[in-house]
Amino acid sequence: MATTIITDGVKVSVETQYQPEYSNPASEHYMFAYKIHIENLSEYTVQLMRRHWDIFDSNGTHREVEGEGVVGLQPIIEPGQSHEYISGCNLKTDMGSMKGQYQMLRLLDNTLFDAHIPEFYLVAPFKMN
Numbered sequence: 001m002a003t004t005i006i007t008d009g010v011k012v013s014v015e016t017q018y019q020p021e022y023s024n025p026a027s028e029h030y031m032f033a034y035k036i037h038i039e040n041l042s043e044y045t046v047q048l049m050r051r052h053w054d055i056f057d058s059n060g061t062h063r064e065v066e067g068e069g070v071v072g073l074q075p076i077i078e079p080g081q082s083h084e085y086i087s088g089c090n091l092k093t094d095m096g097s098m099k100g101q102y103q104m105l106r107l108l109d110n111t112l113f114d115a116h117i118p119e120f121y122l123v124a125p126f127k128m129n
Contacts, residue, residue, distance in 0.1 A: 002037070003120045009042025010077075010104060010115035018124045019088070025124075028092045032122040036070070038102070038115075039082040047076045048083070049112070050103040058095040076107070094124035 002013040015035045022031035040046055053065040068074065075083040089098060099119035105112055 003118045005116050005118040006041065007115045008104075008113050009040065009044070010046060010102075011037075011039040011041050012102070012115060012117050013037040013039075014118060014120045016120055016122055018122075020124075022088075023124075025094065030091045030094050030122075030124055031088060032091065033086055033088045034098070034120070034122075035084065035086045036117075037082060037084045038075075038077060040077040040079055043079050045076060045078050045107045047105045047107060048074055048102050049105050051100065052103070053098055053100040053117075055089060055091075056097045057091050058093040061092065070102075089122065091122060094126070096122045098122065 002015045004011060004013040017033045019031040019033050023029055038048065048070060050068055051066065051070055055063050055065065071085050071087055077083050097119055100117040101114040102117065103112055104115050
């Protein structure tokens with residue numbers, strides 16, 4: 001099930017999946033994949049310029065990740081179009097969460113705005129038993 005939020009006509013949906021084949025619980029290494037779907041519901045063409053993530057481990061650790069684009073791209077998204085990508089996050093615990101924002105550029109008037117990324121949880125399936 002996807003977690004979704006809409007900001008200024010930009011809809012961001014997230015789905016997560018635990019990656020046991022890339023995890024090593026004995027070494028406090030838990031790997032998660034997340035799929036992001038960004039849909040432009042506005043009437044303006046937008047471009048994703050930057051990303052900012054807040055990543056939380058269940059042990060209280062917090063880290064921030066910031067950079068240009070997503071997976072090496074700064075996609076331009078026309079009205080009614082979408083962009084999707086898959087990335088990953090490693091945690092030191094079997095539970096955590098992420099949230100953040102994308103800095104978007106409205107190409108019509110070069111206005112920058114933030115599209116929020118909804119908070120989503122990273123939970124190893126064995127934690128839910």
